[in-house]
Amino acid sequence: MDWRNLYSILSQEFTAGDWWPGETAFEVMVGAVLTQNTTWTSVEKAIKQMKSAKILSPQEIASCPSETIIELIKPAGSYTRKAQTLYHLTNWLQENQKIYPEIGNKTLASTLNTADLRASLLSIPGVGPETADDILLYVYLRPVFIFDAYARRILEALGQPVSKTYEGTRKLHQASIEKANLDASEHGHFHGLIVTAGKYARRHGWNMVTDIITKNIAKKIS
DNA sequence: GACCAGGCACATC
DNA sequence: GATGTGCATGGT
DSSP states (O other), X not given: OOHHHHHHHHHHHOOOOSOSOOSSHHHHXXXXXXXXXXXXXXXXXXXXXXXXXXXXXXXXXXXXXXXHHHHHHGGGSXXXXXXXXXXXXXXXXXXXXXXXXXXXXXXOOOOSOHHHHHHHHHTSTTOOHHHHHHHHHHTSOOXXXXXXXXXXXXXXXXXXXXXXXXXXXXXHHHHHHHHHTOOHHHHHHHHHHHHHHHXXXXXXXXXXXXXXXXXXXXXXXX
């Protein structure tokens, strides 16, 4: 799999828009939890309500009753679980002060390698592989590829091996994606492009997206 | 009204 | 290790 080529083709054909917004590192983390199996517009409503209530820091969440959190994040759905996950996330941050990025700038204070940091994130109840990778990429600025449903579908359409699960697919492509040596900024853009392409495919069919990519591949060869 | 959305945990086989 | 199901709202 030529990851750089796919990235460059998607860059030419699609735009990522204002991808993964968030004024602070913690807000990005909250977004990663709230967006699980829901749309970003729903997440925006929830975050807006949290901001209005001035509940958007680990300390503020920790000292806020769950009924209030639930009420604020309700638009994002699965609110009882996500409220618990937010508590677990704040606990994790407080227990790991050293790897907590400073609010307002996404500078990484952690000296942990990416695999260890990932394992630590996965130990948080409610944080699965995709949410962990979102946080690794957009908060800790680690160069990781997001093997979400759209990415897996695009890979499948390109004749690449895929698993039905996130982790299964990740293991299949881990080695080659690392060889491509994309940096965190490129990976962040890459993920945004893939979601844009996925949304386009939902409207116009996956064949359209596959055609766009394969035609570009052919163009480069000829 | 069915189906999906920028998933996860848990049960079961 | 792979598959099925509940979670729960909001949009199409």
